[in-house]
Amino acid sequence: MAVLEHTGNRSLYVDTGEVVSVLGAPGSGKTRLALELAFLVRPEEGAVLFRGKNPMTKGKRLQERPREVTLLVQNAEDQLFARTVFDDVAFGPRHLMLDEDEIEQRVNMALETVGLDPAEVHDRSPFALSGGERRRVALAGVLAMEPDVLILDEPTANLDPRTRNEFLSLLAPLRGRSAIVWLTSSAREAALADRIYLLMDGRTREVASGSELLADWHVLADAGIELPAVYELARSLKGLGGALPAESDAERLKSEIIQSYRGRRAR
């Protein structure tokens, strides 16, 4: 049975141990969907089910949301506030009424998972860290809750390319710990998930995963989704009247482009 499920036009589900990505262009409603999935706002259509039940039935306050579902909001590093990194990461667990030993253990684990040395950053101010490190601390704050479902709302937005790649490598250790819903506007990132939903015009549609995803690159491009550079180039060349085949494999597409360029030069 799915851990978390959204019914209605934007239906999707995620199983334990699974990474699911929701791919949508900017402005397609990803953030709203993320808030709904985390039970932070009421769904505007459909319902959100946690372990098959709707915990937010009528009359329930949003404050009583299940704590097993956490969300890393967009630009989460803006929400850091505590005097030390430790206090900030411990903010969530303290609300779970755990004892201090357990909290410390969780904080250390979480910091290690995001690639920070607990001994080194413990007592530092979160504001003394770099942007990428601050986002890691924010992620650690969510991980320390040890959630059943982790929702990530564009976790790599506004990061420089190198930090972005570092951040993507954090996905591997997260796998299997919680079910993950990853909302992104990048086809390259979405392809890292086990299953992919395309969010468009207020509807979701499950699309082929992994490299097959890019076979639909025309559709993705039309939906305004960020594609790897080769596909963008192919699209632009097509616009210029270049007769490029509907190749989907990046390597073949690349050689097609080079060949047609050579062909033109020869003429």
Place this chain on the structure above:
Amino acid sequence: MRSASSQRSFNRIGAGVLGSSPRFLSYQAGESPLHRLDARTKLIGTVVIVADALAAAVPRGMIVMYALGLLVGLSAVHLLPALWRTLRPLLVLVVLFGILITVITPGKPLAHVWILVPSRDGLDLAIRLGLQSLLIIYTTSLLTLTTPPLAVAHGLEWALGFLEKVHFPIRDVISMVAIGLTFVPLLIEETRKVILAQRARGADLGMNALLDENAMAALLIPLLLANLRRGEELAESMESRLYGSGERTSMRERRFGRLDALAAAILLCFTVINLLVSFFL
């Protein structure tokens, strides 16, 4: 099916996702005579009406001033429902304070209710203060409802410009206040966003958060940081467009027109009648 514009705002975290921001006494565009008046006329008019209200005797002067209030209100009839919604809670407050004043002011007793002794003097005072405050709130609300904040700022700048001569930076102060006011809705959105973000990582942030120092820090520090950042960006972008490098000119030329003259004449008439009936009759 949703319209395109609501779809857009729905998708932006700033506006639609978290609900629309309140429009408490904020400017409502329109074409009424009150809208077309020069902001300076309305500003001075408001000050004069406030002074009139303070000077008016009960009941004669007040009747004159409320007649003027009615006249002003009728020139922007379509705003009256919005005005009523904002005044209604204040009305309750005025009545409650009136009762309090009646009871605590010493004087000739009117009656004995339990241990409370409402007095004749207290009742007079309560009625006068109540009528004065209602008229003042009503007039200033009409000013802010019919005048864009920027125009109010320009009017104030004009009226208080003489302070620049004594090296008080009144222009900057007014710009700051005007900008601050336009950013209030954004601040409200930002607050909602921070609350959601902190709740997303386990905080409760309900009413009991007001008593919890840590929860308040979780809310206030990100807010403060975001606003400092925004202020700095705004200051830089204003400076890069030469703010403060000389006299500011206005894009819209404001003129004291026929309508303003008419309004001034009406106001003058009512003021004279008010003073006459209040002090000499």
